[in-house]
Amino acid sequence: MKRSVSTTLRDAWRRLRGGRRLRFTLGGALFSVGSLAIGFAAVNTGNNLLYLLFGAMLGFIALSGWLSERVLRQLKIRRHTPRGVTVERPIRLTYYVTNRKRLFPTLAVYLIEERLAEPAFISRVGAGDSVAVGSENRFVQRGVYALKTLTLSTSFPFGMFTRERDIPLPDELVIWPRTDRPVRLPAHPGGRGRQPFSDSSGGAPGARGEYRGLREYRVGDDPKDIHWRTTAKIGTPVTREYDRDTTDTVRICLDTRGEPGDEAEVAIEVAAALAAQAYRIGRQFGITTCTSDLAPGGGSGQLERVLDLLARVDFHPSAPHLAPPIDAMGCVLVSFSGARRASYGAYIDPAGIPAAPTHAYAGVTEADRRAG
C-alpha cells in the first residue's frame, strides 16, 4: 500500500531526531520569550549592548541543548526486573548504569518506564563510573506488562528544556494475582471419610507413596528424590516420582470462559489463593484453565508456575470449554458462571468470596486508575 506523504515525513523526522525529544519547561519558555524580547529591543533601539545580551541568551540556549545531549549519550543501562511481584506490593526496578564517557559526568537524569508512575533518578555518574539506581512502583492489576523502551530524561544543565531519549530495552514484568483471598480448600470429592483438601495426612512436602518412575526434575522438587546416577548419565537432573495419595493433590480448574472484568479477576485470585493454600499445607497442586494446563507439582517453584499462568490467563466469552485432563470429580472448579458444576468434585463461586481487607481496585497502575 502506498504510504501517505505525511506518514513518510513523520517517519523521516523521527529517524532524523534519533529518538530524541525536546520540550520546554516553564522556565525555559519564559527564558526564550525573554530572549526574543531582548532581541526585539536590541533591533528597535539599536543599543549594541542589548545585542550582546541577546547573543548571550541564545548562547545559554545553545549550551543547554548541547550539554543535555552530552549527558544522555554513551550510557550503558542494564535493567533488573524482579521476579515474583504480586499486585499491590512495591516492585523495585534496578538499573545498572555505566557512563562510558571519558570526561563528562552524567547528572540529574530520570529513567522513565512507560506506564510506570515513578521514575528512577540518577543523581550523578562520573566519567567511566557505574551506579545502581532504582524505582519503586505498585501495580494494582495482575498481568504481563511489556517493557519496551526506557526513556532517559533530563533537564540538565539549566532546567530550561527537558530532553528525552528513548533506548530500546525490551523486557517484561509479570504481576501475579493476589493470593490472600479468604478461601478454604474444599473437602476432597468422593464422599465422606475422605480427607478435605485442607488436611494433609502426609504433611510435609516430599511424602512418598509407591515408586512410579523417573521424571525430569522441576524447581521445588525435593532434592533428596534426585536420582544421581541417571542424572550423571544423561546430564539432566531427574527425580524419582512416587504414587502419592491422590487426596494430597489439588487440581484447580479455572473456568476462563466469560467476559473479562472484575468478576474474572476475583476468580483468578480465588484460584491463586487455593494454590497458595495448597502450597502452605504441603500438597501438590496443579491448575487447568480453558486454554492451558499445568501438571501437579509441589513446592515454591510450582506455586510460581501457577501464579505465572494465572498472571497471563485471559478470560474470553468464546474460550473453549473447560476440559480437565483428569476426572472432573477430582477437581475444584472455580467459575463465576457455575457451568457444569455438578461434574466437578467441588465448586467455589468466586462471587461468594469477599475481598481481602486491603484489596485494591482493578487497574494497571495507580496512574491509570486515577486517569480513569
Place this chain on the structure above:
Amino acid sequence: MSLELLHRRLVVGMGLVALAAFAGGAGFEPISMILAALALTLALIWQPNFAVSLRLERLWLPVAIVLLLRSLYHIFLVGDDVVIPVVDLLLLLLCAEALRSLDAPNDARLYILTFALLVASTAYRPGVLFALAFVTYVVLATLALVVGHLRRKAERHDVRERLVGRRFLAGMGGLSGVTLIMSGVVFIAFPRLSRGWASRGDVLATSIAGFADQVSIGEHGSRIYPNPEIVLRVEFPDGTPENPFTLHWRGRSYDRFDGVRWSRSAGLPPSIGPARWYEAWGSGRVRQQIYAAPLDVDVLFALHPLLEARSDNPRIQPLFDNAGDHIYWGSGSPSYQALSVADRPAPTALREARSGFSPAREHYTQLPPLPQRVSDLADSLTQGLDSNYDKVTAINDFFHTEFDYTLELPGSAREATLEYFLFERGEGHCEYFSTAMVVLLRNLGIHSREVNGFLGGQWNDFGQYLAVTQNEAHSWVEVWFPGYGWIQFDPTPGGAGTSAAVTSWLWPGRFLFDGLQHRWNKWVLDYNLESQSGLYQRISQLLRAQTSEGQVTPGQLPASRISIGWIILTLMVMTVSGVALLRRSRRYSPEVELYLQFRESCRRAGFRADQGVAPLSLLDELARARHPAHWPARSVVDYYLRARFGGQNLDVLERQKMKNDLADVRRALRRARAPTEAPQGRL
C-alpha cells in the same frame, strides 16, 4: 560548602557584577549604589535563618512601597528619567531577596532581578568595564544556573552524595565560553537596521572653557594646571600625517574684541569664501575620523579648512555658521568624519592675493580703544613691507622672537591687560599672543580674527589614534587673503610643533585604558551598519588569497592563510594539552578517588590526614575522638583497602554503598568539629 550556600553566593556575585556594570555608566547614584553593594556583600558572608528573614521582610516592605510610589510619581507626574527610580526599587528587591534564608525558593526572582539590572546598565552607555562585568556575569550565571538546578534535584530526591566538585565547576565555567562566543557572533553578525531612538547614552558633558560665545583674556587656558581629560580622539584612515603634533584642531572663531573680551557678533554676514577657493590651496586632502567627548559646546573640531563633515549618528547634524565655524545640532557624543585640505597656499601665492572678496570690514577690522603706541608698534614692525602676507609674517615672527611663552597668569588686573603684555611683560599664554597679533593686524587694516581650538595631541600606540586633551587647548589667528580665504598663523612661541610629542603618559595605565575605552566605544557602543560592512570586507580580504598583484603565486601561501594556520595549530595544541591534562588527572580508580575525598574531608575537619598517614591510622584517630563519622568511615576504608590492596573489584552496588558512606562521613564531619587533639587516656 553546601550546594545551597554555593548557589546563593554565585547569584549574589551576579548581582554585584551587574551592579558594577550599572555603576560604570552614567546612571550612577552614589547612595543607592553603595547601600546595595554593602547589602549584597553582606549577603555573601551571612545568610539569615528563617526567623530573621521574616523579620527583615517587615523592614523591606515599607521601603519598597515608598520606592514604588516614587517610581510611579516619576513615571506619571514628573516625566523625567524614570530608569533611576525604577533601578532603586530593583536594587532594594535584589538586596531583599539576597538576604533571605537559604531555603527560600527564590532562585528565579534572583536571576530576573540581576538580569534586569544588567539590562538597565546598557541604557547608560557604560565604559569598557562593562565588558569585564559582562564576561564575569555570564560565567557566574552559567555556574549559578547549573548549581541551582542540581540543588533543587538533590533536595527533591534526598541525594546525599556530593554532586559538584571544583573540577566540574571549572569545566562549567570554561563552557561559558560557548555563551560568550555566541554573544560575540550575534553582536558582530546581526544586521544593524535600526538607527536607535532610545538611549540614555549621554555621558555627562565635560565643561570646557574657551569655546563659549564670549571668551576673556586670562580665562582661556585658565586651567593652567594639567588637565589630561581627553576631548578628541582622532583617527586618520588614510594614514597618519607626518607630524600630528603640529595639527591645529580648529574650533571657534571670534570677531569682536572689546579690549578684554572676545565675542561673536550677532548677525554676522557670510565670512567665508566659496569652496572652489580651496582648490587653489592644493590637491592634498586629509581625512579624519573624530570621536569627540561630549562637551557643553556644540562645536565640531577639525583641521582647517574643513571641506566636509559627516556623521553617521542621526542625532548629530553638522552645520556651519556664517563665520565658517562648524557646529552641530543634536545631543550625545559627536562622532564624525571630516575631510580637510592638507596643503597650505604657497607664500608667493599669498603675496599676490591683493584684491577680491573680503568679509564684512567692520567685523574683522574692529578694534577697541587702544593706546597709540599699539598702532605705532604695528607700523614699526611692518615698515617697508608691501604685501599683507609679509606684514603678517613679520608680526608673527616678532612674537616668536621677542616673546616667551608661560603658563603663569598675570598677577593683577593691570598686568592682565593686552598693553601690559605687549610693552611690559613680554610673556604670556597663547591667548595673549593671538589677541595681540589680531590687534596689530587690524591696526594695519588687515582682516583677521581670533580662533580657539586645540594644538597637537598625544599619540596612542595601542589605539592608533591621536588623543587631544584639554592640555592642548590653544588660540591662534586667522588672516583673510582674497582668493584663498582664512589662513592660519600661530604667533605663540613654541606653539608651532612644540607640543609634547611624547607617546607615554605619566600614568601608563591610563593610556592603555583610554585605548581600550576608545575601542570599546568604537566597536561596541557605536557599532553600526557601516562598521559591520567594513568588518565583513576586511574578513573577506583576509580570507582571499591575494598577492600584491592580485594573483596567487604557486607554492606560496598568503600571509593571511599562514596566520589562520598558526591560529588553528595553536588551538589544536591547547585542546590536546587540555585533554591530556584531564586524562592525567583521572589516573585513579573510582575507589581511590573516593578514599582521597574521604581523606581530604578529614583533613579539612582538622584531623591529621596527610599523604603519609595510613588509612587505619586515620580510622584510629576518628575512633579515639569518638567521632560520629567513625562508623561510616570504617566502611569507606574497608572498601578502599579491599579494592586497592586486596585485589578485589568492587561491583556497582558496593561502589554505590561506598559513596553513600562517604556522604555520611562528610555530613558527620560537618556537624561536629574535630578536636585538635585526641583526648588522653580514653579508648
